[in-house]
Structures are given as structure tokens and as C-alpha cells.
Amino acid sequence: MNATVRPVPYVAIANAGKVYPSSHGAVTALSDINLDIRPGEFISIVGPSGCGKSTLMKCVAGLETITGGTISVAGQPLSGPPDGMGVVFQRDVLLDWRTILDNVLLQAEFMGRPRAQYRDRAMQLLDRFGLGGFEKRHPWELSGGMRQRASICRALLCDPDLLLMDEPFGALDAMTRDDLNVELSRIWQGTNKTVLFITHSISEAVFLADRVVMMSRSPGRIVDVIDIDLPRPRSLSIRETPAFGAYTQCIRHHFAELGILQE
Structure with a gap:
């Protein structure tokens, strides 16, 4: 019997860490990050402020250098911003x-x-x-x-083949944010891009993603990865379904167990 062939990751992060020097001693922003992102996959990363979400994205973008482990994009170890990448920051710049x-x-x-x-x-x-x-x-x-x-x-x-988005809708009003969530989802489905999306919103993370990566602070680390098995294309009405609510409740409960959220 032939074994199932797993696709080669488009982004491969192995044992990655990031330490910043400071006058008060080294600050560990990321510790032991392991994550494979498949070609064409939409990954949302959610976690509290200060957990290293943005730092991780900057490392994948080649804008920050990791101090431990490895990151490769399209099979090539990072030595700067990779080819075929687009970035959207929280501020429009x-x-x-x-x-x-x-x-x-x-x-x-x-x-x-x-x-x-x-x-x-x-x-x-x-x-x-x-x-x-x-x-x-x-x-x-x-x-x-x-x-x-x-x-x-x-x-x-x-x-771009790889789209990195760092809380791009965080400063927008709720209606505009909803509208852009739907449009981004449509574009992703029509182009098969690999997307890494950073957000504080659990609901937004679940709505957009194939998988939601949960991060915790001190130091920044991945504590769980949740597969989102919801049909596509997704309209905003899916947020009213029991299945969607179960995913958001599961993530909130996990964060509550870590002392990050109150239930």
C-alpha cells in the first residue's frame, strides 16, 4: 500500500526562536516555534498582545533575523525577504x-x-x-x-505567492472589517495564495482560516493549532452557526485555561 504523500510545506518553521538584547538583559520574544504551512493554505495566528505574533511574521518576511532554528520559504532558507511575497501591515503606510x-x-x-x-x-x-x-x-x-x-x-x-498580513483590519470599524474579511476570503479562494494572517480577533481568525494557530506570551510560543472544517465559500452568516460557535468557544476556553482570557 502506498503511503499518503504529504505536500512539501511552502513555509517551514523549525525550532525558531528570537531573542532581543536589552540593557536589562536578553528578552525572548519567540521560543521553539514549529509550524509548516502548506502551499495555498490560509493560516490565522491569534494571541494576546506581546505574544510575538508580529515578530513571527517579520521573521517569515525576512525583515527580522531569527536567533535560533530555521525558516524556509518555497524550499529555500531565508536570507532576507523572499521572492514572491506581499506584505500588508496594520498601518497602511x-x-x-x-x-x-x-x-x-x-x-x-x-x-x-x-x-x-x-x-x-x-x-x-x-x-x-x-x-x-x-x-x-x-x-x-x-x-x-x-x-x-x-x-x-x-x-x-x-x-505574490505568499501574502503576509499583520492585523490589517484591526483599526477599522466593524462593518468595514466584515466587508474586507469577505473580500479577502474570495480573493484567496480565487488565487490559491499562501496566506499568513495575524489578528487579535478569534472570530476573524476562524472565519478566514484553514487552521488557527494559537500563541501564548512570555515567551511567545505556539500552544495549539486548530483545524477549521467549515465549508467554503464562507459568508458572514456562517458566524451564526453552531459549528462556528464551537470553534470560537474552543479557542476561548483554551486561552482561559492559560489565564489569558476570562470565561
Whole structure:
């Protein structure tokens, strides 16, 4: 009988740690992180403030260097930001002196690619995210939600294989956040990208993910990984189902046992 062949991880994190020096002694931000992310998988990471979620994402992005263990992307050990990566930060980091279209095209400029080659795609992304007609506006003329939509367009411009998102919707109002959750889920299903999504929201983590990674602080470590077996495509109404509630309750209960949440 042939054994089941498991896909090679697109992101492989093995025994990874991160220690920061300080005047009061070393601070361990991450300890013994082990996680394999399959190609095309949507992973949500949820945990309390200070647990190292953002630090882990920066390490996967090649923006921070781990002090122990290994991280590889697409089979290659990290030695800096990997090829085929897009990043969306909690703040939109748009340049106020550039138009929205020019901000989106900035991704192509960073990668040394001709702007003209990506203009049509930029316009298509802006239309898809409800920003059609705003391409000549400047960031200071847009709401926070519209600015974050533009930052997502920028990250998607060059069609990355790996999309890293660090609490991208955390500062948005509830209705805008819900809308972007649904749109992100649709885009992911249509493109098969590998996504690592950082959030404080248990509900958001469950709604978006194939698996939810739970992290605890002091030092930052993975305490559990929950498989989310909910049908796709997912509409917001799935949050009212018993199955969805069972997942969120399970995660909350686990955090409560760790003393992170009260039940």
C-alpha cells in the first residue's frame, strides 16, 4: 500500500526562536516555534498582545533575523525577504504625496519592474476593492478603510505567492472589517495564495482560516493549532452557526485555561 504523500510545506518553521538584547538583559520574544504551512493554505495566528505574533511574521518576511532554528520559504532558507511575497501591515503606510494609483504601483517600482506593465492590473484591483474612481486621489482624502484597501491592492499588485498580513483590519470599524474579511476570503479562494494572517480577533481568525494557530506570551510560543472544517465559500452568516460557535468557544476556553482570557 502506498503511503499518503504529504505536500512539501511552502513555509517551514523549525525550532525558531528570537531573542532581543536589552540593557536589562536578553528578552525572548519567540521560543521553539514549529509550524509548516502548506502551499495555498490560509493560516490565522491569534494571541494576546506581546505574544510575538508580529515578530513571527517579520521573521517569515525576512525583515527580522531569527536567533535560533530555521525558516524556509518555497524550499529555500531565508536570507532576507523572499521572492514572491506581499506584505500588508496594520498601518497602511501609504505615501501622502503620491496618488492612490501611484501608491499601488510603488510595489512594481520596488521590484524593479516597469510601471506601465502593471497599470491595468492596478486599476483592476482598485475596482475590485471599491476604489474605482479614486485612483487620482491622495491618501489624506480617503477614509481609513479605503486607505487599507489601497494597501492590500499594493501588496497584490505583483501577484505574490505568499501574502503576509499583520492585523490589517484591526483599526477599522466593524462593518468595514466584515466587508474586507469577505473580500479577502474570495480573493484567496480565487488565487490559491499562501496566506499568513495575524489578528487579535478569534472570530476573524476562524472565519478566514484553514487552521488557527494559537500563541501564548512570555515567551511567545505556539500552544495549539486548530483545524477549521467549515465549508467554503464562507459568508458572514456562517458566524451564526453552531459549528462556528464551537470553534470560537474552543479557542476561548483554551486561552482561559492559560489565564489569558476570562470565561
